[in-house]
Amino acid sequence: MQPVVRSMLFITLLFNMLPTVFAETPAKPVAEQLVDTLTELAGGPHPGFRSNHAKGIVVEGHFTPAASAAEVTKAEIFTAPHPVVVRYSNATGVPNSADNDGSAFPKGIAIRFQLADEASADLVCISVNGFPAVTPEEFLGLLQAVAASRDSQAQPKPIEAFLGQHPAALRFVMTPKPVPESFATQPFFGVNAFKFTNAQGETRYGRYRIEPVGGAKFLNADAAKAVDADYLMHELPGRLQQAAYSYRISVQLADPGDEVNDATSVWPDSRQIVELGTLTIDRFRTDGAAFEKTMMFSPLNLVDGIEASDDPILHARPVTYSISFNRRLQSH
CATH class of the missing domain: 2.40.180.10 (Catalase core domain)
Known part of the structure; x- marks a missing residue:
């Protein structure tokens, strides 16, 4: 095989592989993200709990x-x-x-x-x-907004923005406990x-x-x-x-x-x-x-x-x- 042909085949193969090589890591399932975020908010992991x-x-x-x-x-x-x-x-x-x-x-x-x-x-x-959320995805969004607000200097903070857009979550937060x-x-x-x-x-x-x-x-x-x-x-x-x-x-x-x-x-x-x-x-x-x-x-x-x-x-x-x-x- 001629060197030029081999080079073209190699380049073609490389380009075909690029989407796989540089693909983003698939997101974790929502349930796993919920556990991760709850663990983060609790300062964990706390083994055995x-x-x-x-x-x-x-x-x-x-x-x-x-x-x-x-x-x-x-x-x-x-x-x-x-x-x-x-x-x-x-x-x-x-x-x-x-x-x-x-x-x-x-x-x-x-x-x-x-x-x-x-x-x-x-x-x-x-x-x-x-409950503050209709779906697991919405509940995850609430938890992530809480986590993002800890060190945020934004005004409004992420949790304030979230609650402003989700009346049910705001109602839950404001419910007397x-x-x-x-x-x-x-x-x-x-x-x-x-x-x-x-x-x-x-x-x-x-x-x-x-x-x-x-x-x-x-x-x-x-x-x-x-x-x-x-x-x-x-x-x-x-x-x-x-x-x-x-x-x-x-x-x-x-x-x-x-x-x-x-x-x-x-x-x-x-x-x-x-x-x-x-x-x-x-x-x-x-x-x-x-x-x-x-x-x-x-x-x-x-x-x-x-x-x-x-x-x-x-x-x-x-x-x-x-x-x-x-x-x-x-x-x-």
């Missing part, structure tokens, strides 16, 4: 169904008694976050119903009725809607509500500033040495036309609420710190009679949790 809701406490108890539950669902978790494991938590991936700090809100509750043959079902809620006297006095709300089916095959969409039987109780502004950074984690074991406490678990049902696939859409209080049963907490789990490191709760760990809606936030949550969970296990 969740990327969000890192600080928590574990208790145990039992669920007793209400007769009215059968009107809504045939799901065995709400039609028969079951033992439960419950984890409360602070928001963010900071393992030593102060319980009364604004960044530690919303608080979280994860309930595992323990069924026969080692089966289980989970219910995962937060202490605010609503009072400091509870105890996890036992804190109400919780389902972020996402689920489809409930009863024994007659009738279906309704609904969101969970978890309300303290003794009523919601919060600290006033002065008391909230004065409490210890770990006051919620210390208060609960002492409370359980004295007595058990309970919540009423209910479902708020959507009316026709209500948005069931948008986590930012809060339904009016006038919507029907059906009681599912009573959650009673009576024991502090002494091995909770070790137990929670190897436990992953998932809002899509469901049973017959409850199905996921098409809410994109709902479907992203288990994927994101799984990535965080795998990193947690690998760090041991």
